[in-house]
Every structure is written in C-alpha cells, then in structure tokens.
Amino acid sequence: MSARIGFFSFLVLFLTIIGKNEGARILGVFPFFAPSHYILGSTLMKGLAEAGHDVTIISPFKEKNPPKGGKWTEIIVENTLEAVMKSFPKPDLFKMEGLSGISSGISTTFLIETLTNLITEETLKNNKIQELLKSNQKFDAVIITQFNVEAMKAFASHFNAHLILFSNVAANSWLNHFVGNPSLPSFFPEILLSFPEKMSFMQRLENTIFKLANTLYYNLYIYPKHNEFIQKYFPNPVNIDDLLYNVSLVLLNSHESISSAQPHVPCMVEIGGYHIQPPKKLPDDLQKFLDEAKEGVIYFSMGSNLKSQDLPIETREAILKAFGKRKEKILWKWEDDVLPGKPPNVKVGKWLPQQDILAHANVKLFITHGGLLSTIETVYHGVPIIAIPIGGDQKMNAYGAERQGYGIVLPLREISEEKLSGLLDEVLANPQYTNNVKERSIIMKDRQVKPMDNAVYWVEYVIRHNGAKHLRVPYLELTWYQFYLLDVLAFIIGVILTTVILIKVTCTYFYRKRLNKTKLKKN
Template sequence: MDFSKILFIVLTVALYIEEIDNSKILGIFPLAAKSHYTLGNSLMRGLAEAGHDVTMMSPHNDENPVENGTYRNIVLTGFAEFYEATMKKLNPYERSYFSNSFNYLHKYQRATTVLMENIFQHPAVVDFSNSNETFDVVIVEQIACEALKYFAHHFKAHLVLFSSVAAESKVNYVMGNPTMVSFSPLIDTDFSNDMTLAQRIRNLLLYAYEAAEYKYLWLPFLDDLIQRYHPGAPSMFDINYNVSLVLVNSHESIQPSVPLVPNIVPIGGFHVEKAKRLPEDLENFLNLASDGVIYVSFGSTVRAENLPTHKKLVLLKTFGNLKQKILWKWEGHEVDDLPANVKTSKWFPQKDLLAHPNVRLFVTQGGLLSLTESISNGVPMLAVPILGDQFVNARMVETDGYGLSISFHDSNFSEEKLTSMIEELLHNSTFKEKAMEKSRIFHDREIDPLKKAVYWIEYVIRHKGAAHLKVWGVNLAWYQFYSLDVLFVILTCTVLLLAFLYGIVIALGKLFKMAVKTVIQKNKRNNKNDRRGNNKLKRH
C-alpha cells in the first residue's frame, strides 16, 4: 500500500472520530428537584468533557466551565420557584396524598400536564424552537416529560431517554421490554420483590390500570397537547416509540436484577465521583468523633424545618440521647435547644461525607441517589420513607440486609422505636458487612458508568439511531406482545374441541341407550314368543 493511501485512511479515520467527538447533543431535564438536576447535569457534563457540544435545558444554571467541548445552559426561569411554592402547598407528610392508590396516577398526570405546558410556552423554549439549529441526539428525561420527546423530531435528532429510576413500566412499554409483574412492584407501592399473593394481585391490577390509562387516555391527551403548540407534528404514538436508547439509573447492587432489551442500558451510580477532601471544620468534627458519626438527611424535597413538630421532637430526643455525633442537613431557622452532639447545616457535601471512615450510619428518606451514594461507600442505612419511590427503596434496604426502615407515617414512629433500630444498626456487624458487600458489587464493573453512558450515546450517533438494537415487540399490540391472542385461539379451539367431544360422547351415549333399549325390547318379545310356544306344546 503506497503512502498516499495510508494517509487517506488515517485522515478519514481522524475526521470520523472528530465528527463523533464534536456531536451536538441537547439534554432536556425540566424537573426542578435538585436530585433530578444532579443526574441530568452529571450526564450532560460527562458528554461535554468527552468533547461534545452540549446544550442543557433545565431550571438551573451551571456556570462551571468544562475542560473539553462546550456546555450551554438554556434556563427555564421560574421553574425552581414554582416547584418550591408547589411543595409548600402540598403536605408530603400525609401518607394519604402520596398513597399507592389508583387515584395517584391522576394526580401525577395533572401535575405533569402543567409542567409540559409551561415548557412549551416558556419564552426561552419558544425562541430556541424557532432557531434553525439541529442536533445529533436529544436526551429527554422520561419521568413526567413524555410530550417533550417531540423535540427530537423538531431538531432532526435521534431520541435518547434518561430514566432517573430503574426500567419502570412506562420505559418498558416504549422499548418492548417485559415487565415482570410477579416480582417487580410498581414504583409507587411499598411492596418488596417477595410479594404475597394479595400483593401480587394488587400489583397486577395497578399495572393493568396504568397501562390502559397510559395508552388510551394519556397518550391521546399528549398528542393533542403537542398539536396545540406544534401543529402538524407527528403523532405522539409514533414519537413515543421512536426511541434509539434508554439510559436507566440502576445497577444490580442497588435494585434487583430484571431482564433488559439491548437498547436499555443501566448506568446506576454514574453521578458518584471520587470523594474530595472535606472542608477543614467538617473534617475535624468527623475525626474527633470517637464513637463515630451518624449523618441525617431527608433529601432535597423535604425541608427539615417543615417536619411536623411532634416528629421533630422525636428525632431530636432520639439523637440527643446517643453517644455518636450527629450531622443533620437542616434547612430553615436554627433549632431551639439543639442537643450538644448534633451539628446542623443547610448543606453538606453528602457524597464526600459518606466516604469518611467515621460515618457509621446514614439516616435518610430513602431517595435513590441517597441509596446509591450510601451503597457506594458501604454505609448502613436507616430508611425513613416519606413519599414517592422512597417506600419501595426502603423495602430494598431491608430485603438486602444493609439497613432497616420505618415509615415516617408509621404509628410506631417513636423515640423508643428509633433508638432500638439505631442501636441495632450500630452494634450488629451484619449490616456493615452487607453494606460493604454491596459496595464491592457496585464498584466491580467492566467500565465506569458515566463512560458507559457516553459510549452508548456515541454508538447511537455512529450507527444513525442504532435501529438494529430495537426489539420487534414495539411493533406489536399489547395482546400480541403477551401472546394473549394466541392463548385466546388455543383456549377457544380447546373449548370447541371439548364441546365437540362432549357432543360425540352424549350422542354415543344416546345411541348406546337406544341400542340397549332395542335389545331389551327384542329380548322381551322373544321371551314372550317363547312362552307362547311353550304353552302350545303343553296343550298338545
């Protein structure tokens, strides 16, 4: 091969790599909750650091520069403030509001409708939509944002979804992935994977209800919503299933293993970075805790100052009577009569804090990010779920043996109960051993999860949507997907065959009876004739 051909090949490969490295990627992460933004921002920054031209549409602004590529913010102004105001109006401390009832699905849809309409109407989004920009990939957060999948079509891009939880039912519907109803509880229940018969019945009914409502009520509504703001757009039914890839925030160390089709890729824990050095005052507090430290945080949605007074008193008395020092993420006004061993702050570097060897226990609401960061560092947990998916997460903590849980709404939520559970977690080494086992599984991977996410998004770009990864199941109706039509035909044929055989048996029975009756009647006639003959002989 001469030098010119070698040079041509080298330049072609270099240009191909350069094209992939400088792909234009749009991320749409409109949920204002800090945990959702943390995930979206981590993913988009990872893509920018990999050399891509990234645009992030979200309620928050990240002004930190990236080393490679570019990172541009389109800020959904007013969304964070609206979210804060909405959460103040709601009462997340009332279990009935966030219960796993059928009514929950309606509440969820009403809330997400307002969100999506506000996005379509937002001036920054309108201006951005009217630009002549195009993208190679549009990444949309799956939860509460289904109508925003339209923007992939609008910007002539391949559609990638990001799920902040595992491969839940709505993801499975879109990707043709089987939903294992028998051991996968619906995300808003408080069931474990080892469900009772009654729970499996309820779980199946909830799944069936959700699927019917999603397909026959929710998708048509979203179709109308998109047409209202973007007339002439493709049908929502086409948009919804035109997905190249789904990245799910799950891993076998966090959630139970489930079957996944090739274009659903788990990247759980991708936001967890190598621990950084703690601020000096915090480092000293942890180092000087001879009996260890308990870290307490109820996440970004629930503000500690808004906890019901009697529950706050239970927590303060419980922590005040422990030998351990307490670090409590506390938003709002200062606490009156704060126990001497308790230190509060509006914010702690949670991922770095949990990596400190003196942190012996994490008291948490059970959010998925908290579970992930605790598992990453092998810290046992006391899960106190309050709302949403926290209940099913808390069940996983107990089932897998690296912690205990008690619902915030439990009637037994008391100083005595909490103290007993905390002492059990601190002094029973089994919990720490299980947590460390989980941590080893979490870190034992073939590739860093963020690099894995970047690879698969680049894979979609390289292979122009990676249509070859899609399973044929997405083209089937639900009754075909589950072979219900086949079962119906088999059962129908079986019933007809049984009916036919039953008819034959009945007919044969009647014929047999008629034959027997004929034989009996013939025998009677013969006997009668024989008697007449005998009588004649006697007379002769």
C-alpha cells in the same frame, strides 16, 4: 511519486482521525425542578460535553460548575416553576406516607400525572423553547428524562435526531414497553407499590390489577393528552404513536449492587453510580466536626425535596430525644435557622455536601428518606442506613436495603424515642450491617469501565450506527395486548366456549331426539 502517495495517505489518515473526533450535537431535556433530577441530568450532559461533544441542556437550573471540555449551552426555563405552582400547590408529602398498596399507587399516579402534565405544557410553551423549535438548529441525538413527559419525545422527531431515554431509576413498567423489555406482573413489582421481588399471591394479584389499570390509563388518557401537546406546540407535529416506540437507547440509573438483577433488552444500559464524584475537601467547620468525632457520626438527611423542618412536631421531638442520648455526634440537614430543643451533640446545616460527608471515615450511619441517589451514594461509600421512606421509589429502595442486610426501615408513623434508640443501637452495634453494605460497595466499584465512560460510549455508539436499529427487539412491533397474548387468550377462550356450546347443543339435540323416540314407542 512515492512521496506524493505517502503525503496523500497521511492526509487521509489525518482527516479520518479528525472526522472520528468531531463532536456530536446533543440536546438534553431535563425540565423538573427537583434538585436530584437536575443532578442526574446535568452530570450526564456534562460528561458528554467533557468527552468533546456540543451539548445543549433544557432545565430550570443554571449550572454552577460548567464543564471544561466540549461546548456547553443552557436553555433555562426558570419561569415555568411559578406557573406550575399556581395550578399545583405543593402537597404535604409527610401526610401521604401512611398510604400503601394499590391506594398508595393510585394516589401517587394521579399526583405525578397532574404535575408532569403541567410541567410538560408549561415547558413546551415557554418562549425560549418555542424559539428553539423555530430555529434552524440541528442535533444528532436527544436525551429525554423518562418521567411521564412523553410529548417531549417529539424533540427527537422535530430535529431528526436519535431518541435516547434516561431513567432516574431501574427498569420499570413506565418505560419497559417502549423497548419491549419483559415486565410481567408475576415477577416485576410496580415501582409505586413497593412490593418485594418475590411476591405473595395477594401481592401478585394487586400488582396485576394495578398494572392493567395503569396500562389502560396511559393508553386511553395520558398518551392522547400528550399527543394534544405535540399537535399544539410543535411546528411540524407528528402522532405520538410514531414517537413512543422509536427509542434507540435507554440509560438506566441502576446497578446490581443496589437493585435486583433484571432482564434488559440490548438497547438498555445500566450506568448507576455515574454521578458520584471523588471526595472533595469539606468546609472547615464540617471537616473539624467530623475529624473530632471519635465516637463516630450519624448523618441525617431527608433529601432535597422533603424538608426535615416539615416533620410533625411530635416526631421531631422524639428524634431529638433519641439523638440527645447518643455518644456519637449527629449531623442533620435542617432547612431552618433554628432547631428547637437541639442537643449539644447535634450540628445542623441548611445544605450539606452529602457525597463528601459519606466518604468520611467517621460516618457510621446514615438516616435517610431512601431516595435513589442517597441509596447509591451510601452503598458506594459503604455506610449502613436507617430508612424513613415517604413516597415514590423510596419505599422500594428502603425495603430493598433491608432485604440486602445493610439497613432497617423505620416508617414515619412508627417513630418514637424508644423505637429509634433501639434501631440505632442495633445498626451501630451489629457489624453485619456495615459488612453487608461494604460488600455491596465492592460490587458497585467492580466494573469493566467507569459508568460515565459507559454512558458516553453508548450515546456515541447510537450516533455512529445511525440509531443502532440492530439493538431493537423484533417483537417490539407487537401491540401491548399482542405482547401479553391477550388476543390469543381471547381466541382460545372463544374456541373453548364455542366447543362447549356446540357439544351442549349437540347433546341436547340427540337427547331430545331420543326422548321423543321413547315417547313415540310408549304411545
């Protein structure tokens, strides 16, 4: 009898362990054509697959290094790029660099919305996506990139799955309201305005006006537009209002080492730096070039979306002249076959393994556009920067690095041989820049758990706890005007005005009555 009980107990324990280790089915939606977006999305989904889960990813890229663990399925929407480009010719981003403040924010907002609306619709009507929507597949969670593709949140509703948002950047007003995270314009600069954390009165005024305008724009145009996409392309459509605020988890590509400390509600988790991999061996020519650079190496890259070859000719020539005077070697990500006027100390490459380069001990300075991935990687490896920000979040990241003391901002329009040479001397000769970034690097690496492990844990947590509704803040039920007390303020103002009017009417009445009595006495 005892043997049977022992065997039964063992069987129950065994089945319990098997049940706990059974992988979840997770859909990741990362439809953007920017390589940086794909790196973040695919790295997250591969981490989940390697943790033993059954992962499906929607993207325009084919993964070159599929995960070794779990199950990996790709739905590649490669044909959407051509369709989008027909309606959305690629803008000259370098020409937009001079805009600032509200004018920059407005123009960038319209640019982003035009592009994201096209990407959303072209992705949803793609034959492969329609086949997926009409299939009998089941998912436990859907992870959506939080970048103005609101209609795609209907994937979660369609598959009866928990909705998880992934943000390429830190908490911001594009996503805070979906989970009730505080983002008052008094202390939360709008991401497209690039204002410092401590804003002046005029900056707070601009920030407030821009936030109000954005809130109205999204609620009156963007969300209704994406609701149309949902009704048109999903077999069993629901209203977008039932989707936007039904978020179980937000994964933020941020950390205190690279951005200011910010308030986060319980369902928001920072995983910044999760995409960084251990350094790999460099190609032989690059390894030799870096190893032999006894005076050090300056690494120059404008990222994956911006092309150095598109720089204005006079700017490029000024940069080359400044580089030609350096004792250090220069490694430049240059997308063309030839770099006219290239000095002997400059080596170019159409594609360069940035993380592995920054990890090399001889790299002393990184000249960057200030993209967030580049910012995270340079902080992790402890390399100071000169930032040439162009748009998006680049200015915010660049000026943040300058305030934190590990970089200097060089606006594109101010580049000259003399200016660049002076900044190179300043950053390379002053050890404070390197010391500051190495201090930030220590902070980034000082974590209780690895950021990827943290991401996997919280995704699994949400699935284990059936959406983790206990993490939702109760005031999320308030509308945006209730959240900001606009209805209360309107009521208070109305009461004050009514009281003032009543007092005025009453005073006028008694004044006239008294005046009439005085006139009667005189008569």
